[in-house]
Amino acid sequence: MTYTSRRAIGLALTSLTGLAAFLMVAMLVIILLDVVANGASHVTWTFLTQPPSDGMMGGGIFPAIVGTAALTLLMTLAVMPVGVLTAVYLHEYAPPGSLLARWVRVAVVNLAGVPSIVFGLFGLGFFILFVGRGMDRVLGYEEMHWAQPGILWASLTLAVLTLPVVIVSTEEALRAVPLDHRTASLALGATQSQTLVRVVLPGALPGILTGAVLAISRGAGEVAPILFTGAAYFLPDLPSHLNSQFMHLGYHTYVLATQSPDVEATRPLLYATVLVLLMLTFALNLVAVIIRTRTRRKAAGAH
Amino acid sequence: MQQGLAESSMAAVPRLSPAARRRQLREKVIAGFITLMAFTGIAALILIIVFVAKEALALFLEEEARHEASLSKMFLPQVVRQGKPAAFVWQPVSSVPKVSMIPLFIGTLKTTIVSMVVAVPVGVFGALYAAEFAPRRLRELLKPVIELLAGIPSVVLGFFALMVMATVLQDTFGLHTRLNALVAGVGLALAIVPVIFTVAEDSLTAVPRSYREASLALGATPWETAWKVVLPAAAPGILAACVLGFGRAIGETMIVLMASGNAAIVSASLGDSVRSLSATIAAEMGEVVVGSPHYSLLFFIGVQLFLFTFVLNMLASTWTKKVMKRLTGSAS
Numbered sequence: 001m002t003y004t005s006r007r008a009i010g011l012a013l014t015s016l017t018g019l020a021a022f023l024m025v026a027m028l029v030i031i032l033l034d035v036v037a038n039g040a041s042h043v044t045w046t047f048l049t050q051p052p053s054d055g056m057m058g059g060g061i062f063p064a065i066v067g068t069a070a071l072t073l074l075m076t077l078a079v080m081p082v083g084v085l086t087a088v089y090l091h092e093y094a095p096p097g098s099l100l101a102r103w104v105r106v107a108v109v110n111l112a113g114v115p116s117i118v119f120g121l122f123g124l125g126f127f128i129l130f131v132g133r134g135m136d137r138v139l140g141y142e143e144m145h146w147a148q149p150g151i152l153w154a155s156l157t158l159a160v161l162t163l164p165v166v167i168v169s170t171e172e173a174l175r176a177v178p179l180d181h182r183t184a185s186l187a188l189g190a191t192q193s194q195t196l197v198r199v200v201l202p203g204a205l206p207g208i209l210t211g212a213v214l215a216i217s218r219g220a221g222e223v224a225p226i227l228f229t230g231a232a233y234f235l236p237d238l239p240s241h242l243n244s245q246f247m248h249l250g251y252h253t254y255v256l257a258t259q260s261p262d263v264e265a266t267r268p269l270l271y272a273t274v275l276v277l278l279m280l281t282f283a284l285n286l287v288a289v290i291i292r293t294r295t296r297r298k299a300a301g302a303h
Numbered sequence: 304m305q306q307g308l309a310e311s312s313m314a315a316v317p318r319l320s321p322a323a324r325r326r327q328l329r330e331k332v333i334a335g336f337i338t339l340m341a342f343t344g345i346a347a348l349i350l351i352i353v354f355v356a357k358e359a360l361a362l363f364l365e366e367e368a369r370h371e372a373s374l375s376k377m378f379l380p381q382v383v384r385q386g387k388p389a390a391f392v393w394q395p396v397s398s399v400p401k402v403s404m405i406p407l408f409i410g411t412l413k414t415t416i417v418s419m420v421v422a423v424p425v426g427v428f429g430a431l432y433a434a435e436f437a438p439r440r441l442r443e444l445l446k447p448v449i450e451l452l453a454g455i456p457s458v459v460l461g462f463f464a465l466m467v468m469a470t471v472l473q474d475t476f477g478l479h480t481r482l483n484a485l486v487a488g489v490g491l492a493l494a495i496v497p498v499i500f501t502v503a504e505d506s507l508t509a510v511p512r513s514y515r516e517a518s519l520a521l522g523a524t525p526w527e528t529a530w531k532v533v534l535p536a537a538a539p540g541i542l543a544a545c546v547l548g549f550g551r552a553i554g555e556t557m558i559v560l561m562a563s564g565n566a567a568i569v570s571a572s573l574g575d576s577v578r579s580l581s582a583t584i585a586a587e588m589g590e591v592v593v594g595s596p597h598y599s600l601l602f603f604i605g606v607q608l609f610l611f612t613f614v615l616n617m618l619a620s621t622w623t624k625k626v627m628k629r630l631t632g633s634a635s
Binding site (some may be wrong): 013016021092094104107160253257274 | 341355428429435454456547550581584585613
């Protein structure tokens with residue numbers, strides 16, 4: 001091959017791969033511009049604070065915002081202790097070559113790949129029909145009380161879905177805590193659990209928070225798992241009990257987009273809802289990125 | 304001799320004060336509790352398969368369900384109307400339910416293949432650009448952009464496919480239905496590109512610098528180094544990236560539910576509406592009678608989705624481990 005043809009191929013390959021990279025950036029920009037251009041003018045104070053009206057053709061999305069927030073709050077409360085302690089086991093307590101640790105890792109990898117709709121089936125089959133029915137029987141409810149879709153079951157389903165996110169990012173955070181800190185603490189006579197609580201976990205806190213934020217942003221956007229575990233089509237009341245159904249930004253988007261009687265009339269509302277949902281998830285992602293870069297800078301400065 | 308050793312080592316152990324013994328016990332309890340928590344992930348995975356399979360089991364155990372939705376009715380062509388040729392039809396709520404899963408398989412396959420054809424070149428080439436050719440500034444910009452793309456909820460991508468892409472694609476290709484396999488597939492591609500990019504980029508950057516330096520020292524140009532040295536070295540990881548993307552595409556629900564048109568049509572055309580396995584569960588579970596054959600059928604679809612993605616994930620994680628082991632000598 002001559003020098004020129006080699007250079008030509010090189011240029012072609014560089015531009016081709018560059019084009020692929022550009023395409024990804026372009027898609028993100030197009031989606032954002034489309035949503036902002038069509039939705040921004042409809043995101044008003046009334047839109048954010050009013051329930052939907054006129055058969056979802058007017059009004060706002062207040063119950064959906066509250067529902068999404070309550071759902072993700074409950075989910076976070078459920079997933080964080082379990083996820084963090086699992087990561088603590090994997091990184092701090094598991095003996096080297098531990099079989100259990102290996103199995104936990106395999107489970108985490110596979111859990112991350114289970115389709116979200118299967119989590120929905122699991123939530124229905126396990127939480128509602130098994131746990132819920134069992135609770136009704138034990139607590140002596142005559143009619144269905146726990147054995148029905150509700151915010152508790154939906155958030156527990158999401159907690160299982162986001163468990164791998166928390167475990168993986170917490171483990172990464174634990175890895176970033178220098179070994180010296182642990183040995184120094186142990187050498188001073190602290191026990192392993194004292195070292196964990198006073199030295200390791202505080203050191204890993206930013207990373208753990210990043211994981212929590214990522215889990216929240218993932219969980220807040222998932223719709224498939226809550227389709228039959230608690231999300232409601234239209235519900236002007238806010239969820240008041242753990243077994244109440246709730247409105248949700250993502251589910252509301254799905255409903256407006258696919259079941260509206262008048263597409264043109266709901267279009268502005270739909271775009272505004274999507275914009276709010278996107279801003280929420282992006283804000284969370286941004287917080288995660290900021291915490292991460294800050295910690296990295298701090299860690300880099302310490303060495 | 305041995306006894307003597309044992310005795311002396313016994314004597315070397317200091318006698319613990321009650322406080323120290325309490326402390327030791329507390330440490331043991333805490334370690335036990337943490338170990339117990341570590342079982343949660345494993346338990347969750349087992350509970351998922353057990354409780355999804357449990358609801359599907361009626362298909363094989365109950366007489367009525369076995370009659371209405373036998374394996375042959377699910378997978379073999381059935382005579383739907385007298386005098387017509389046997390066909391594959393999914394109509395689980397008609398007076399005589401027709402439960403062939405073949406249209407759903409075809410629908411899933413069509414959207415998945417479209418998404419792979421779009422996402423694999425874009426994701427892998429994009430990763431190659433980021434890892435090999437991009438100036439450092441651009442590369443630092445690409446990663447957060449991909450993270451943002453990955454952070455878009457799938458319901459938003461489905462919405463975008465439904466509202467914007469459907470019209471664009473229909474006008475471009477002159478399709479007779481607005482919502483079809485092509486739209487859903489391109490929408491799916493948006494969801495799996497970040498997965499493919501991230502994993503591919505990881506494996507490409509894991510290739511040691513010495514490989515590149517050796518190649519360049521032998522007189523190869525940067526593109527020859529990238530194409531003939533770095534890419535092959537990272538090949539198992541790239542393959543894993545594609546397999547992971549494939550698994551995501553099979554299981555992704557909201558995009559297909561919103562953008563595919565949801566008609567279970569058996570055809571080869573990408574311009575026809577399709578119904579995928581995952582969207583079928585999402586669309587039909589809401590109206591189904593708990594415990595009916597149709598209900599068990601939907602859970603059976605869930606079992607199949609679980610098994611497909613499980614196998615694909617195991618393959619992908621084996622291959623990513625392989626590339627890391629080959630390149631760095633450790634499997635982490």
